[in-house]
Amino acid sequence: MADELIWQTMGLSDEEYERIRVLLGRDPNYVELGMFSVMWSEHCSYKNTRAVLRGLPTSGPQVLQGPGENAGIVDVGDGLAVVFKIESHNHPSAVEPYEGAATGVGGIIRDIFTMGARPIASLDSLWLGDLSSARARRLFSGIVAGISGYGNAVGIPTVGGQTMFHRSYEINPLVNAMCVGFMRHEDIKRGAATGVGNSVMVIGSTTGRDGIHGATFASADLTDEAIERKSAVQVGDPFREKLLLEACLELVARGCVLGIQDMGAAGLTCSSCEMASRGGTGMIIDLDRVPRRETGMTPYEVMLSESQERMLLVPTPGREEEVREVLVKWGLEAVVVGEVTADGMITLIEGGARVAQVPARALADEAPVYHRESSKPEYVERLAAFDTAGVPPCADLGGALLRLIGSPSIASKRWVWEQYDHQVGAGTVIGPGADAAVIRLPGSKRGVALSTDCNSRYCYLDPRLGAAHAVAEAARNVACTGARPLAVTNCQNFGNPYKPEVFWQFREAIAGMSVACRALGTPVTGGNVSLCNEDGETAIRPTPVIGMVGVIDDVELRVPMGFQAEGDIVVLLGATRDEIGASEYLATVHGVEAGRVPALDLEAEARLCELLWTAASRRLLSSAHDMSEGGLAVALAECAIAGALGATLRVDCVGGDAGLAPDRFLFSESGARALVTIGPSQRDEFLALAAGLNVPAAACGRVGGSRLCVEFGEGAGGARRIDVSVAALSKAYEEAVPCAMQG
């Protein structure tokens, strides 16, 4: 009886225990069982999701490293490569928001520099409950403080992301941290243990009892009981991370590194078995040599500790002493703890005796693969059937716009990003608050454009279309800055996969994401899956967050979001259809979260992106902004606020689109649209370029003055119009989040 309880308490099923017995040909001991339980958790093994994830496109000429390593790598030209990945730290942040978010940032930073790259930017996609809730406000404050406290101290600018609010994230907030680094192609390092007889070193911080079973904790529902398990949350030390970062990059520069991997989830267990498995080798580790911060730790605790700021290193043979000297210079430890073996086994020694011996591949790659049952939830058809034709027309369009611009999910996130150092590194060309951030690569004219996107209302109502929209919006955001979208990382946040309805959402989202990534030529280079984001009853909305990376050949060519100059021509790109289903307008003004998600024309999205970066490269654009939540009206307001300039639009210039009722026209969330402004002398060249790429383009107004005015022709009820001062828009936009945080 007691034995049965052991594997069950570690989160393993009876079938999984049997499989371990078969793989070992005997009963596992306690240490071995602990190692299997963390490696076979969903967090480390993707056992429930792996079969579905195989459908994602992962290759392309730009991809230097796809999924399966610590981070993905793309070629950005001139021998330069960009490394990037996004990862969740949801459950720890729900329990201990400051440390949970801080260590989420720390973990993803290590994933970048472990590849040999210098981290140059972070982004964070945060999802919280409604700010009317005290719990949501507490978590929000703590999470932002944690990201700020860690990222600022390490000295990596936090340049973007998103912050969204909905009651489904009340118990279980989402913290998805993305980090981006850069390096030269020849410096790429991988997490493989090669060369039988080579040393294995633990470098960085000491090992303590913090974070034991963090990966298992992250793979179960967030019940009240789980929330009490604070010992599963790690404690971050950004100072040590900064030292480790500099030390590791110095080791790479000196040529001391053969293989290296961060110790994150499942600590020494995960790093040792994954490095051995990738190298087709084994590893023998003497646990007595692992530097500790606590006495009396058992082998089980040493192997499962998730103490932060540690790395497992296979040094270039003969360079062990040099490694030690570099680490000592940076005030850190470096100890040879074992060596690479030919037997494919992870063998652990303590006090001269063998305490565990497990095939590395069994731990790293032979977790069961489950094909979970999936069924379409009842709500999907019901909510999609909502007929927007019955939504009464809006009499006060300006008032509706002010309400939208002041709703926390759309409103300014200045309260968040002023707490982040978004400039350290001398590379931030476009910082937070824009469509995408643009970072100059050190020593180069080139830049990367970075964005994270997801509309979880879309994903709830139609996960397949919603996930495809997330990819398309991310690409559009990157293209609006003048960059070519290159590749994607992703963080799939869902509820409990054992529920067929949740699994259906996941499967659909991956299918939609695959289609969109193929159509837009942006393969997936990695990411993570975070399941069981629920309190046991209510799941979060499906939230497949897309992190997009694009490249701009010369950062001087980047395009800002805000209006730039009086007299510039406002051009509406793309076709606006009667699509207020699932919209922010319907939710905020009419209190309805239903209807059909806007259709998606991926070819039109690709053409729009091409138009945007081509026009930027010819210096035709004064400003560009994508249209998404809140449609044209919100996009106009955001451009006006960002540029502190008004504009006047006449909608009867917009051809076929003008047949829509004013509220439809202003708030529709049709895809493949953007709002650009161009200097009068560039008008003809730009419109010809748009026509050549088959992108509808309507010059329908001028930038100028201090008010935002939208006038409709007689046919569309000429009296209805928007006429709001930019100051009033700005006030509503800037004050929403700080006011909500006062409770």
Place this chain on the structure above:
Amino acid sequence: MKFGIVVFPGSNCDKDVQTAARAVGHDADFIWHTDTSVDGFDCLVLPGGFSYGDYLRTAAIARFSPVMEPVARYAASGRPVIGICNGFQVLLEAGLLPGAMLRNTSCKFVCKPQRIRVESTRTPFTRKFRQGQVITLPIAHGDGNYYIDGETLEQMERGGRVVFRYCDESGEPTPESNPNGSLNNIAGICNNAGNVLGMMPHPERAAEGILGGADGRLLLESVAQWVQGGGKIG
């Protein structure tokens, strides 16, 4: 002209200072915190960051770094030393400048462009500015709330040792324009001789227009001109 940038464990604006120095056409190299010589440099920069993690009190440990002895001798010899952000905090802890830093009154880290009025052009770092000129420099700190006893504050004000003050767009040092609660809106101060400057704003982040501003260039150009002109105080 060669800047020497002191790197403490946890410094993170060291490379940014080098990038900025190069952007204005000068050389810059690093000095490790255990070095005992600062020879060969025309100006020392203590950069921003979180020296030793700043877990105890900002810069409380960095002041004990071996390099601080030669830095103090360098300063005493009248040669130019600038501490930016965490570097300013190091100068305070080391006693090279008077006063102390408290947490921002908001208790939050704050990173944003900030208007600053140039109060004194007699330092080597501010010669090329106009007295009263309003410039914009980025700030990024959690502990920038400058504090000192009333008597010393008055002496400093009378002696023209307040070099930069937070202000609004018209140049008025209003409470609303003060981002951290510092006394008299102080953003930067110098020693009696004027060759040691401490400031919270980051001039190195405003040395290229592409990064959002170039008002910091003038500071680097001022000290370069001063050094090249023989480096006489006054």
